[in-house]
Amino acid sequence: MSNTTLASEALADRATLRLCTAGSVDDGKSTFVGRLLHDTKSVLADQLASVERTSADRGFEGLDLSLLVDGLRAEREQGITIDVAYRYFATDKRTFILADTPGHVQYTRNTVTGMSNSQVVVLLVDARNGVVEQTIRHLTVSKLLGVKTVILGVNKIDLVDYSQEVFEDIRAAFEAKAQELGIEEPIAVPISALKGDNVAERSSNMDWYTGPTVLELLETIPVNSGRALELPFRFPIQYVLREHASDYRAYAGKVTAGSISLNDVVSAPNGRETRVVGIDSADGEVEHAEAGDSVALRLADEIDLTRGDLLAAQPRPEDVTEFAATVVGLTEKDLAPGKPVKLRYGTSLVRARLASVDRILDIDSADSDVIDPAGVGLNDIAHVTIQVADELPVEDYAARGAVGSFLLIDQASGNTLAAGFVGTRLR
Known part of the structure; x- marks a missing residue:
């Protein structure tokens, strides 16, 4: 077996963590995302060379890593609607899909979009400002969307002389608000996205901090992809498939929760029950489907079902x-x-x-x-x-x-x- 094949198989076996970044304007979110991409070697050589040239032209000392993700700023300058940008990167331990959301208060609605599919939120604050209104707003949205893990990156810690006292005060305020909202796993890390402290590499400037870097947390947080699978079976019908020549009738859609197998009994509207006699996928007939799978279900009984109707396990949700x-x-x-x-x-x-x-x-x-x-x-x-x-x-x-x-x-x-x-x- 070739090294290329082995590498591909290893990549395929790595779990994928979906995360979202959030924070107020000028908390250094773009620089933080750029630092993650740079330090995990997820930046193409020509892109890095372009950032080096632009940074030098602007008189920036070193690399302006925010340039790696400044598409949103360019959109704003052109008057285009700001939306969520997705970034992809990987380490030896896992792959990541990062939803990069805008920080302006008027774009909180976009943060809702970014958080809605995320398991972890990395929330940035400026060490000089601490927990502000937008921080609490993002914490509140995290709780609403059921996010279990929120990591607070106390950024720009270098601008307060790497002060442990400043960090501890911000962490205490953050943890108190998280506890009030019922967020189960709040974690705080002192970082400097600009200097690289505790983002992907451990800082030599803060001997008092012995916890993990942000990347170490992201690499070790369990990937809980099975929450939907643990729920009872739910199948909203998207389309009714009919083929009169073969008398074929099936109900197409996506399993949004739980799982279904051949011969399982499901509940239809109006108190009807029926049995699943066929599960058709894009690759042919299968015996089992679970949350996230798009399939067509064939039923034992002829029941008048249309788009929007729900097939479910018992007990069925109340109408x-x-x-x-x-x-x-x-x-x-x-x-x-x-x-x-x-x-x-x-x-x-x-x-x-x-x-x-x-x-x-x-x-x-x-x-x-x-x-x-x-x-x-x-x-x-x-x-x-x-x-x-x-x-x-x-x-x-x-x-x-x-x-x-x-x-x-x-x-x-x-x-x-x-x-x-x-x-x-x-x-």
Whole structure:
């Protein structure tokens, strides 16, 4: 067997960790991501040479690593909508998919997108500023999205003379807020993305810090890819497949949670039960499918099913016309109580209305939330009650949106107004 083949097999066997970076403006996030890419040798030689030339032209001492990920800044200068950028890098231990989110407050909605598929959030703060409003906002969103591990990078520690006292004060404030929100695994690391301290390589400037570097944490945190698999079987139907010549009928979609095998009994709408007699994949018929697999299911009984219907394991989620949820405002247009909208839940798209906006969370204080507000604005995090025109089998948010996530959509424009989480209440 060739060395190339062995290397390919070793790469394929490595687990992949999905992470997200977040932080306020000018906390050094671009430099941090650039440092990770540079120190893990994930930068092409010609790209590195270009950064070297540009850094020299700007009079920068050494490498301006933020140039490696400055596409978002270029977009902003051109007036283009800022979005999440994805970076890929690898070490000998595992591969990584990094969602690099913008830091401006008005782009918190993009941070929601980046965090929604991440297992770990690396949250940066400037050591000179400590924990600020945007830090708490990102912690709150992390909790809403079920992120178990948040790493706080206390960046620019070199600008406070590598002070242990400054770091400990910031860590205490961070851990107190994380504990208040119920985040289980907050971790703080003193770093300098510019100098390289404790990002990928251990610092020689902080003898008082004996913990792991950020990269060591990322390489050793367990990759929990099975949360959706551990849930009961859920299969929202995307498309009904029919072939009259062969009398073929199957229901296509993606297994969003749990697993299904031949001859398993599943629950259909209206209390019907049936048995799975065939599972067809792109590679042919299989005997088993699990969360993340796109398949077509053939059933033993002829049941009238359409797009948006749910096949599920028992006990089946209860069909409801009203439910409590938490939403994050994604538009500058206020979402007012009573407003008719469309609601996207799984593959269902139904008419709905915001029955009430019960509370806008004040991320700085648990005692000063806005009660009975006029509406949900951009970046607001709100507890609401939603009514739907047709019964939906909703259930509490779990497994990074495998179940319980939804979107509220403007009926006229089709724009997304808010992202929602069924049953999620922070307080």
